[in-house]
Amino acid sequence: MHTRHLPLAFVLAAGVVATPTSPLIAEAAAQYQSASSVDRMIERAFDDVLGRRPDSREMRLYRSRVYDDDWSERDIRNELRRQRDERDRYGNGNNGGYGSGYGGNYNDNGRPSSQDVDRVITRAYQDILGRDPDTQGLREYRRRMIDDGWSERQVRDALRRSNEKAELNDADIDRMITRAYRDVLERAPDPAGLSDFRNQVKRKGWTESDVRQALRESPEYREKNTMTEAKARDIVRNAYRSVLGRDPDPGADVYVQKVLREKWTERDVANELRKSDEYRNRR
Incomplete structure (x- = not known):
């Protein structure tokens, strides 16, 4: 009986004797411990980069990236930082710009949808070869991902082995x-x-x-990038001046706390100020 994919509770319920020397229990326990380690790794990356815990959808997604695509904690952190930076730069993105491993739209099996494939390929080219993909390369890797089920990891591995990378x-x-x-x-x-x-x-x-x-x-x-109260107040002050044309009043302390505790950016504060009656009345 093979137990690679059986949870520990299932193995125990099957009536296996739980002795310290039982290979079946040892293998299942190791698998259970490994899964817990992966979850802790994902949670640690989210907490360090985004200052929050992943939701259930994000947890499923990044488990898939680790198990199916051999992602490391560094890969997860890089992806979260990339999405955070993209959100800060453009102020858009699904789920606030966070929580997707490829861009935001997925099929039921956790693979990227067709609308995200080109962005995955482009990012891999820019990261590994320092350029955008050419038409032929984009077409070939698009076919690999859509028709052959290639992951981002496989695309990147192929680019790393390419003559262009070596040269x-x-x-x-x-x-x-x-x-x-x-x-x-x-x-x-x-x-x-x-x-x-x-x-x-x-x-x-x-x-x-x-x-x-x-x-x-x-x-x-x-x-x-160590955030201090002085830096947070500068961020809020810049947002107030750019959106409302004035310095912040004492009520702006709520935004200072958002910057300090929730890692709000100047764009986040500015977007919130644009929702205010004061901003609407100025237009």
Whole structure:
């Protein structure tokens, strides 16, 4: 009797003797523990990146990414950060811009719908090859995902094995690294950083996402992005001035707390102010 996919409670209910040496119990217990570890990993990523716990749909989705596509905790964190950054930049997205592993629309089996496939492929190309997909490549990987059921992981693995990836020149790599620096640290790379990341890309196969993740783990990024009350008040003040044309009043403290505790951005505050009577009366 094979128990790889049986929950521990089911195995126990089947009348198996629960002895410490029972291989059946040991295997089921290991599986149960592994599933719990995956859930904790997902919850930890959500808490660190978004400051909240995943809902049941998000938990199912990212379990699928881990089990089916071999995602690591770094992959989950990168995806959550990408969606958070996209939401902050454009102010849109399903579920507030969070919680999707490919873009927001899924079939019942957890695979991306056809409308998300092109975005998945484009993101993989930009991350690994530093460019948008060409027509032929887009068509080929679209067919692979829709007709053959390929996952994002398989698309990325294929791109990593491509001749183009192996032949990336220093100029291409430097553009990729510079783009990551400007987006994450809001500055150009210093010579030492550029050289170090160039070696990581060439020798260890790092992608742009790997570079971005390393930059987000740097002391410089943590120092810049540690939220303080003074920074939160600056964010709220900027939102008030841009939307209402004035400095915040004492009632704005509620938004300061939103920034501190719920990781609201200036865009979040501005969007909320646009719902106010004061804003509507100014128009």
